[in-house]
Each structure stands twice: as C-alpha cells, then as structure tokens.
Amino acid sequence: MTGPTLIQLALALPLAGAAFIALARSRPNLREAVSLATATALCIAVWSLLPEVMAGARPSYELMTLLPGLAIRFTVEPLGAMFAALASLLWIVNTIYSIGYMRGNREQHQTRFYIFFAVSIAATMGIALAGNLLTLFIFYEMLTLSTYPLVAHKGDPQARRGARTYLFILLGTSIGLLLPAMVWTYAVAGTLEFTPGGVLEGNIGDGLAAVLLLLYVLGIGKAAVMPVHRWLPAAMVAPTPVSALLHAVAVVKAGVFTVTKVVIYIFGLDFLAHVPAEKLLVYLAGFTVLAASLVALRQTDLKRLLAYSTVSQLSYVVLAALVLAPLSEIGAAIHIVAHAFGKITLFFAAGAIYVASRKTDVRQFAGIGRRMPWTMIAFTIGAISMIGVPPTAGFVSKWYIIAGAFQADNYFVLAVLAVSTGLNAAYFLPIVFRAFFQDEDQAPPREHGEAPWPMVAALTITAALTLLFFVFNGPVVELEYGILRGRP
Amino acid sequence: MWTAQLPALVIAGPPAAAPVAARRPGASWSWAFAALASAASFAIAMLLALAATEVTAISYAVGSWPPPFGIELRITGFSALLMLIITGASTIALVGGKASLDSDIAPARRHYFYAAWLLAVGGLVGIVASGDAFNIFVFMEVSSLATYILIAAGGNPRALPAVFKYLVMGTIGATFYLIGIGLIYLMTGTLNLVDMETRIHDVTDLKPIYAAVGFVTLGLVLKAGVFPLHVWLPNAYAWSPHVVTAFIAACSTKVSLYVLLRFDFMVFQGSLGGHDLQFAGFLMPLAVLGILVASAVAMTEGHLKRMLAYSSIAQIGYIVLGASLMSVSGLTAGIVHMFNHALAKGTMFLAIAFIATRLTALRLDDIAGIGRRMPWTLGAFLVAAMSLIGLPGTAGFISKWYLVLAALQSGAVGALLVAVVLVSSLMAVYYIWRVVEAAWSSTPGAEAAGAREVPLPMLAVLWTAALASIWFGLQPGLPLALSRSAATYLLGQLQ
Numbered sequence: 007m008t009g010p011t012l013i014q015l016a017l018a019l020p021l022a023g024a025a026f027i028a029l030a031r032s033r034p035n036l037r038e039a040v041s042l043a044t045a046t047a048l049c050i051a052v053w054s055l056l057p058e059v060m061a062g063a064r065p066s067y068e069l070m071t072l073l074p075g076l077a078i079r080f081t082v083e084p085l086g087a088m089f090a091a092l093a094s095l096l097w098i099v100n101t102i103y104s105i106g107y108m109r110g111n112r113e114q115h116q117t118r119f120y121i122f123f124a125v126s127i128a129a130t131m132g133i134a135l136a137g138n139l140l141t142l143f144i145f146y147e148m149l150t151l152s153t154y155p156l157v158a159h160k161g162d163p164q165a166r167r168g169a170r171t172y173l174f175i176l177l178g179t180s181i182g183l184l185l186p187a188m189v190w191t192y193a194v195a196g197t198l199e200f201t202p203g204g205v206l207e208g209n210i211g212d213g214l215a216a217v218l219l220l221l222y223v224l225g226i227g228k229a230a231v232m233p234v235h236r237w238l239p240a241a242m243v244a245p246t247p248v249s250a251l252l253h254a255v256a257v258v259k260a261g262v263f264t265v266t267k268v269v270i271y272i273f274g275l276d277f278l279a280h281v282p283a284e285k286l287l288v289y290l291a292g293f294t295v296l297a298a299s300l301v302a303l304r305q306t307d308l309k310r311l312l313a314y315s316t317v318s319q320l321s322y323v324v325l326a327a328l329v330l331a332p333l334s335e336i337g338a339a340i341h342i343v344a345h346a347f348g349k350i351t352l353f354f355a356a357g358a359i360y361v362a363s364r365k366t367d368v369r370q371f372a373g374i375g376r377r378m379p380w381t382m383i384a385f386t387i388g389a390i391s392m393i394g395v396p397p398t399a400g401f402v403s404k405w406y407i408i409a410g411a412f413q414a415d416n417y418f419v420l421a422v423l424a425v426s427t428g429l430n431a432a433y434f435l436p437i438v439f440r441a442f443f444q445d446e447d448q449a450p451p452r453e454h455g456e457a458p459w460p461m462v463a464a465l466t467i468t469a470a471l472t473l474l475f476f477v478f479n480g481p482v483v484e485l486e487y488g489i490l491r492g493r494p
Numbered sequence: 495m496w497t498a499q500l501p502a503l504v505i506a507g508p509p510a511a512a513p514v515a516a517r518r519p520g521a522s523w524s525w526a527f528a529a530l531a532s533a534a535s536f537a538i539a540m541l542l543a544l545a546a547t548e549v550t551a552i553s554y555a556v557g558s559w560p561p562p563f564g565i566e567l568r569i570t571g572f573s574a575l576l577m578l579i580i581t582g583a584s585t586i587a588l589v590g591g592k593a594s595l596d597s598d599i600a601p602a603r604r605h606y607f608y609a610a611w612l613l614a615v616g617g618l619v620g621i622v623a624s625g626d627a628f629n630i631f632v633f634m635e636v637s638s639l640a641t642y643i644l645i646a647a648g649g650n651p652r653a654l655p656a657v658f659k660y661l662v663m664g665t666i667g668a669t670f671y672l673i674g675i676g677l678i679y680l681m682t683g684t685l686n687l688v689d690m691e692t693r694i695h696d697v698t699d700l701k702p703i704y705a706a707v708g709f710v711t712l713g714l715v716l717k718a719g720v721f722p723l724h725v726w727l728p729n730a731y732a733w734s735p736h737v738v739t740a741f742i743a744a745c746s747t748k749v750s751l752y753v754l755l756r757f758d759f760m761v762f763q764g765s766l767g768g769h770d771l772q773f774a775g776f777l778m779p780l781a782v783l784g785i786l787v788a789s790a791v792a793m794t795e796g797h798l799k800r801m802l803a804y805s806s807i808a809q810i811g812y813i814v815l816g817a818s819l820m821s822v823s824g825l826t827a828g829i830v831h832m833f834n835h836a837l838a839k840g841t842m843f844l845a846i847a848f849i850a851t852r853l854t855a856l857r858l859d860d861i862a863g864i865g866r867r868m869p870w871t872l873g874a875f876l877v878a879a880m881s882l883i884g885l886p887g888t889a890g891f892i893s894k895w896y897l898v899l900a901a902l903q904s905g906a907v908g909a910l911l912v913a914v915v916l917v918s919s920l921m922a923v924y925y926i927w928r929v930v931e932a933a934w935s936s937t938p939g940a941e942a943a944g945a946r947e948v949p950l951p952m953l954a955v956l957w958t959a960a961l962a963s964i965w966f967g968l969q970p971g972l973p974l975a976l977s978r979s980a981a982t983y984l985l986g987q988l989q
Binding site: 070072073078140143144147148151161162166170173174177178181182185186189190192193 | 880883884885886887892894895898899902903912916917919920923924927931936968969970974
C-alpha cells in the first residue's frame with residue numbers, strides 16, 4: 007500500500023473501531039476483541055509507513071482545503087512517524103491492560119470508555135501525522151475533548167472537579183494562547199506548513215519572536231511546563247489505563263511533540279538561536295524539571311507522585327528541544343519514546359497494585375514486592391529508566407540530551423540533568439526498597455497475589471520494551487536524524 | 495426567463511401564503527402549509543445566493559418602473575446570505591418544531607400563529623431584499639408586529655411584559671429610523687438607497703444629514719440589541735414559545751445589523767468625511783463591552799434560555815466588532831459570523847425546544863441528568879455549542895479565525911481586541927460546560943428521570959442543523975464567498 011492510503015487508514019481505523027465498539031456494546035467479549043483487532047490493525051498500518059520515511063520519503067495526503075492557503079493536510083516526517091508508531095504500539099498493550107483493569111475493577115460504562123479511548127487514538131494519529139499547524143491544532147482540541155469523558159469516568163464529584171480543571175486548563179491555554187500564536191504566525195509568515203528550517207525567519211523581529219515563542223510554549227498546555235501543569239495531577243482521578251493514556255501514549259506526548267515540531271519546523275533552530283528571550287524559556291523548563299521533582303518527593307499517593315514525575319520528565323523534552331543543538335533535538339525525540347515506555351510501565355504497575363490490593367499510598371507498600379514480584383520488578387525497571395541509568399531506555403535519551411548540551415556549551419542544562427537524576431533516585435528508590443526489603447507491617451485484609459493476568463502481561467511487555475530499547479535504539483535514532491535533514 | 499422573477503417571488507411568497515395558512519383553524523394543515531411555503535422560500539433563497547456569487551447585485555424593478563422612480567429590489571451577496579439565514583432558520587424551526595409548537599400554542603390560535611410566522615418571514619426577507627429606504631421601514635414594521643405576535647402566542651404570562659418591553663423599544667427604534675430617513679429624503683428628495691448615495695454628495699448643508707446619521711444608527715442599534723440597548727432581548731427570547739426563540743434568535747437581530755451596515759457603510763460613508771472613524775469609534779467600545787459584560791452575565795445566569803440570550807448579545811458584539819475594524823477581513827469575519835452564529839444558536843434553541851417537550855422548567859437544576867435520558871438531543875446541542883465556542887472543525891472557528899486575523903492586522907489596539915475575543919471564548923466554554931455538567935449529572939431531577947428521547951424525525955432535523963455547523967466549518971466556501979463579496983461591496987465606497 008502507498009503512503010497516502012496508509013495515512014488514511016491510520017486516521018480512519020480508530021474511528022471505525024469506535025463505531026464497531028458501539029455496535030458491539032451488549033457483548034463485552036466481542037467489544038474487547040474489536041478494540042484489540044483495531045489496535046493491531048492500526049499498528050500494522052502505521053508501522054508500514056516507517057520504511058518509506060526512513061528512506062527519506064515524506065508521504066503526504068491532503069484531506070481538504072479549509073481556507074485559501076490553509077489545508078487539512080497530513081505529511082509523515084520522522085518525528086511524527088515515530089510518535090505515531092509509538093502511540094499505535096502502546097495502544098495494543100494498553101488495550102490488553104484495560105481489559106484486565108476494567109473487568110478486575112468492575113467499572114461502569116465500559117463501552118463508553120473503549121469508544122472514547124479509540125477516538126483519542128484517532129486524534130493522536132491526526133496530531134502525529136499533521137502536515138501543518140492548523141491540522142495539528144484541530145486534532146489537538148479533539149484530543150482534549152475526547153479524553154474529557156475518560157478523565158471524568160467515575161462521575162463522582164471528585165472526578166468531575168478533576169476533569170473540569172483538566173478541560174479548562176487545556177482549552178484555556180489552547181484557545182487563549184496557542185490560537186492567537188497560530189493566527190499571528192499565519193499573519194506574518196503567510197503559511198502554517200511545517201517546513202524544515204522554519205517559516206518565521208525574516209518575517210518577524212527578534213523581540214516579537216520571543217513573545218510568540220512564549221505564547222507557543224505556554225499555549226501548548228499539554229506539555230505541562232510550569233505554571234500550566236496543574237491539569238496533570240488533577241487528571242489523576244481517572245482510571246489507571248486512562249492515566250497511562252494521558253501520560254505515556256497520547257496527551258502529554260502530544261504536548262511535547264507539538265513543542266518540538268514548532269521549534270524545529272515553525273521557528274527553525276538557526277532562527278531561534280538568536281532570539282534573545284529563548285534562554286528564559288530554557289530556564290523556565292529547567293525550573294519545571296527541578297520543581298516538579300521536589301514536589302514529587304513529598305507525595306505519598308503513588309499516582310500523584312507519578313504525575314509530578316511526568317511534569318518533570320516532560321520538561322526534559324522541552325528543555326532538550328530548546329537547547330537548539332542538533333543532538334539535543336534527537337535527544338528530545340528519543341526521550342518521548344523512552345519516557346513513554348518507562349512511565350506506562352510505572353502506571354500499569356500502580357494500577358495492578360490497586361486492583362490486587364486496593365493500596366494507593368506508597369507508605370503501605372512494605373513487602374508488596376514479595377506478593378507481586380512481576381509487578382514490582384517491572385516497576386523497578388520503569389523507575390530506573392526514569393532516573394536514567396543503564397540498561398534502560400531513559401539512559402539513551404539522557405545521553406543524547408547531554409551530548410547536545412555539550413555541543414551548545416549549555417552548562418545550565420547539564421546541572422539541571424545532574425540534580426534531577428539525584429532527585430528521581432530519591433523518590434523512586436525508597437519505594438523499591440520498601441517493596442522488596444521491608445516486611446509487611448500487618449497482613450492485608452485479604453490475601454492477594456498478582457493482579458489479573460492481562461495486566462501482568464501488559465506491564466511485563468512494557469518493562470521488556472524499556473530494557474530492549476537500551477540495546478535496539480539504532481533504527482529510532484537513525485530515523486530521527488532525518489529531522490535534521492533538509493535544513494537550509 | 496422565470497428566474498428573473500425570483501426576487502419578487504421570495505418577498506411576495508410568504509406574505510401571500512399567510513392568509514391561506516389562516517383559513518383552516520385547528521388542524522395541522524396550516525402548519526404544513528407554512529412549512530411548505532417556508533421551504534419554498536428557502537429554495538428560492540438558495541438559487542438567489544448562487545446567482546449572487548456571480549454578480550455584484552441583482553436589481554429588480556417592481557412593476558417595471560425603473561429605479562429611482564419605481565421600487566427597486568436589490569439582491570447583493572450580503573442580502574442573499576441573510577435570506578439564507580432567515581428562510582433556513584424558519585424552515586428548520588417549523589419542520590423540526592411541530593411537537594413543541596403543538597404543546598405551546600393553543601389549538602384555537604394555531605392558524606393565526608402560522609399566518610403571523612409567514613408574515614414575519616416575509617417582512618424580514620423584504621428588509622434585506624429591498625433597495626428602498628421607506629420600503630425597508632415598512633417591512634421592518636411588518637416583521638416586528640408579526641414577531642410580537644409570535645412571542646406572545648404561547649401560554650406563558652411572563653411573555654406579555656417581555657413583549658410589551660420589546661414593542662416599546664422596537665417602536666422607538668423604528669421611529670428613530672423613520673425620522674432619519676425623513677431627514678435624508680428632505681435633503682436629497684429620494685428614497686432609493688443607491689440614488690441616495692449619489693445625491694447625498696450634492697447636499698451643501700450637512701447638518702440634517704448628521705442628525706439623520708445619529709437617528710438611523712441609534713434606531714438600528716436598538717433594534718439589533720447591541721449592548722447597552724439590549725434590555726428587551728433576554729426576556730423576549732426566554733419567555734416566547736421555544737421554537738419561536740430558535741427562529742428569531744437566528745435571524746431577527748442580524749437583519750437590523752444588515753440595515754445598519756448598509757446605511758453606515760454605503761449611504762453615509764461616501765459623503766461624510768471621517769464618518770467611518772466616528773462609526774468605528776462609537777461601535778467598537780460598545781462591541782467590546784457587550785462581549786465581556788454579556789458573557790459574564792451568561793456565566794452566572796441559571797435559566798438555560800436566558801443564558802443563551804445573553805450569549806447572543808455577546809455574539810452580536812463579535813459581529814459589530816468585526817465591522818468596526820473597517821477592513822475587508824474584519825467585515826468578512828463579522829458577516830460570516832452572522833451566518834455561523836445563526837446556525838449554532840438556532841440549533842441550540844431548537845434542542846432546548848425539544849428538551850422543553852419533556853420538562854416543564856428549564857433552569858440548570860431542572861435539566862440535571864437529562865443528557866443520559868436524551869443523549870442525541872443533547873449531543874446536537876453540544877456540537878452546536880462547540881461552534882459557538884469556536885473550536886476548530888466547526889463553523890464558529892472560521893469566524894473566529896478571521897476576526898483574530900483582522901484584529902491582529904489592525905495595529906496596536908488589535909492585540910487588546912484579540913484578548914477580548916479569546917477571553918470571551920473561554921467564558922463561553924465556562925457557561926456551556928455548566929450545561930454539560932448539569933445535563934450529565936449522575937443525580938437526575940424528578941422530571942428528567944422519566945424523560946424519553948424525542949422521536950427520530952425530529953432528531954433528524956436537529957442533527958441536520960448541527961452537522962451543518964461542522965460542514966460549514968470544513969467547507970466554508972459558500973458563506974465565505976458571500977461574506978467576502980458583501981465586505982468588498984460595503985467597503986467599495988471607501989476606496
């Protein structure tokens with residue numbers, strides 16, 4: 007199949023899947039089978055795009071012309087191809103996990119859950135494959151809206167409150183800051199196409215470009231740079247598979263992905279390098295990395311701890327993108343993958359612990375590693391990846407970011423990375439220690455072992471991916487070198 | 495060619511059908527006839543709109559008396575767009591709203607009600623089709639009187655003070671307009687708008703013309719419900735029969751805005767030095783205030799229909815703001831927003847009319863849980879609401895895009911205007927989400943718990959309207975072409 011057909015498939019499959027899930031609502035087994043089949047088909051379609059992109063082609067498909075000079079167009083380039091491949095792969099694993107979690111927990115409204123999950127994935131594909139900023143924006147908003155029912159899934163007042171914060175911050179930043187930034191870009195540059203080398207050079211003064219960059223970085227609220235990070239902890243009221251979707255597969259990844267796209271293809275590295283206030287944003291991202299880690303240190307609720315860890319890790323990507331060195335851009339891209347594998351493992355583990363033992367507080371975890379060895383070993387691998395120690399995925403991306411920082415002689419970034427590594431170790435290792443080396447304070451109210459097998463299978467797969475990526479990262483790195491090609 | 499007679503058909507059709515609709519009391523027959531007449535007008539309006547994209551203006555001399563001596567009908571892209579809005583809103587409301595109308599209007603009055611409806615449609619279409627200042631006044635009165643009847647036709651006693659307020663203020667507005675054109679007639683000796691435009695150049699003593707500008711502008715601003723002269727609007731919308739709200743909210747204020755723009759941009763602008771700046775300086779602050787204040791009120795309003803009425807006042811502010819930017823893109827934004835807003839707000843009010851067939855009260859507390867009982871109705875409401883907010887992929891996004899673009903191009907004050915537009919979009923998110931949370935609340939109210947979804951044919955009409963908001967968000971070609979031609983036509987006098 008050719009590139010455009012595959013792009014159409016990547017967008018249409020999840021939507022078709024959502025429709026079939028709705029039709030199969032009265033037969034749970036069929037419904038889940040449809041989910042899995044759709045995820046698998048999507049993954050095959052997206053991965054079939056990769057060889058073409060690696061060979062240097064940029065398959066493109068135009069859906070329609072919206073306004074004169076503004077089309078809804080999809081173009082596959084290395085960064086987007088990687089993001090789409092990642093999201094489609096993790097959707098399969100997440101579906102397996104969801105089946106275990108939703109059934110194990112006897113959740114209500116499971117059909118609605120699977121439908122909106124599929125729609126979110128369609129939106130993510132749109133973001134990943136978007137050929138211009140307008141297209142990206144359309145799917146960005148679609149992702150916000152389609153994840154809202156997932157966050158509010160439980161329907162109790164607490165879930166509603168969390169979901170409201172989620173929606174208002176994400177819509178507020180995107181309508182209030184990202185939209186004017188986009189219209190402004192269009193007004194000065196006359197185009198919103200993602201172009202290697204950027205479209206803004208020579209069209210806007212340095213001072214105004216700094217304002218514009220600030221609008222973009224804060225307007226892309228999904229990247230959760232402080233002070234617009236609050237939606238992420240608020241969204242922790244969602245069921246755990248949704249948290250995994252938000253943190254690893256789709257939402258936050260869409261945010262940092264968009265920031266990286268804007269930096270590389272709208273501003274262009276060479277142009278940004280002499281925008282004066284660009285440094286300020288590096289400091290803002292650096293501050294977020296450290297501040298979020300400090301907040302995470304004080305959390306006792308595992309999911310909230312992981313949420314702040316995500317805020318911190320996302321700013322790694324933003325920071326790396328803003329270092330503006332070629333190697334750091336590659337580091338930014340790879341960290342999207344590395345963090346996804348690690349963080350989804352951690353969330354899967356958190357959900358497995360909850361389903362098996364109803365425990366959410368890390369102070370209750372003493373001895374739990376002996377009851378749930380698979381889960382906790384996977385958790386440990388994820389944690390090590392967050393810290394960035396070999397032999398895990400986190401080390402690979404950190405390597406490239408550090409190399410980039412050296413290329414740009416940016417010692418601030420190096421210092422941030424060093425301190426952050428220490429902080430990550432400080433809040434993850436005590437949990438691991440407690441789980442494996444302390445005895446249970448008291449016997450749990452009911453005996454339990456591992457969570458249902460689909461959950462254990464899912465988290466074992468993602469933990470394995472975290473380890474494997476340390477060794478087999480070659481193709482991804484090679485693919486991402488493509489984003490540096492075509493620069494003037 | 496029979497197509498040459500279309501302008502005459504579109505304004506004569508509905509009023510001619512009115513007495514026929516009034517002939518047979520009681521039965522559904524008058525409803526069917528009104529809906530049919532309305533649909534026929536809609537079809538003609540579509541033909542005219544397609545024709546209007548080809549030429550600047552279609553001129554029709556009534557009784558073959560050539561203008562400026564005879565009465566001229568003048569169909570421009572602008573009037574064709576408004577005609578689409580009027581006849582489209584009327585058709586959708588009538589076809590989809592039968593069940594709601596049956597429960598709101600007493601059987602003994604029904605046939606008169608449909609006659610009044612057709613007169614209102616005829617009057618509104620007449621205003622936008624006419625090329626003659628006095629005829630515009632006559633049609634304005636026809637449509638206003640018919641609208642008062644429509645608003646008061648339901649059983650709700652609260653509609654009576656509301657309609658009385660509307661009547662008093664509407665009459666003041668119409669009188670101001672009449673005084674204004676009287677003064678112009680005094681100085682130019684003509685009532686034909688195109689003729690007026692050229693003759694006003696020869697007027698040496700401009701003082702009466704200045705007075706006329708004041709009277710005409712103020713009178714129309716009052717009728718259009720521009721802040722702070724909007725006080726008649728919320729109650730008139732809130733207490734009228736629900737389907738009537740869907741119809742008038744979509745088109746009646748926009749028709750007054752049409753006349754306003756026609757006069758201020760074309761008749762006055764060419765001759766009066768600096769009038770454009772005065773106009774912008776007068777209307778821009780009103781627009782900004784209207785957008786912010788009305789949105790803020792909507793955020794606190796507990797009654798569903800009053801909330802949307804205040805939202806309408808804010809949206810009128812958008813249209814006026816676009817016009818007051820005095821640029822092609824600004825005017826395009828304002829005019830295309832007339833269309834997009836009519837589509838969204840009409841759909842939302844129609845959805846509310848459907849909800850009202852199941853519930854007696856429409857406060858936010860009363861609709862708790864209705865979204866679970868009537869998911870399709872509320873779903874259509876939500877789609878239209880997204881267009882109102884201006885989310886990408888909907889028609890509202892197109893107008894917002896042009897408005898922000900025009901504001902950015904208008905210099906230093908532009909950034910401030912962008913902020914106003916975007917802040918009010920966020921306020922819209924807030925008041926819409928209050929509805930969503932109430933509608934999908936897990937603790938349904940007593941009435942809502944027993945509510946059932948409306949039948950499929952009604953849903954089909956509602957969803958046609960809702961999906962039109964998506965369609966024109968992705969394929970904005972026709973409304974944009976008409977708006978752009980209207981904008982260049984209006985601004986042509988400036989260059």
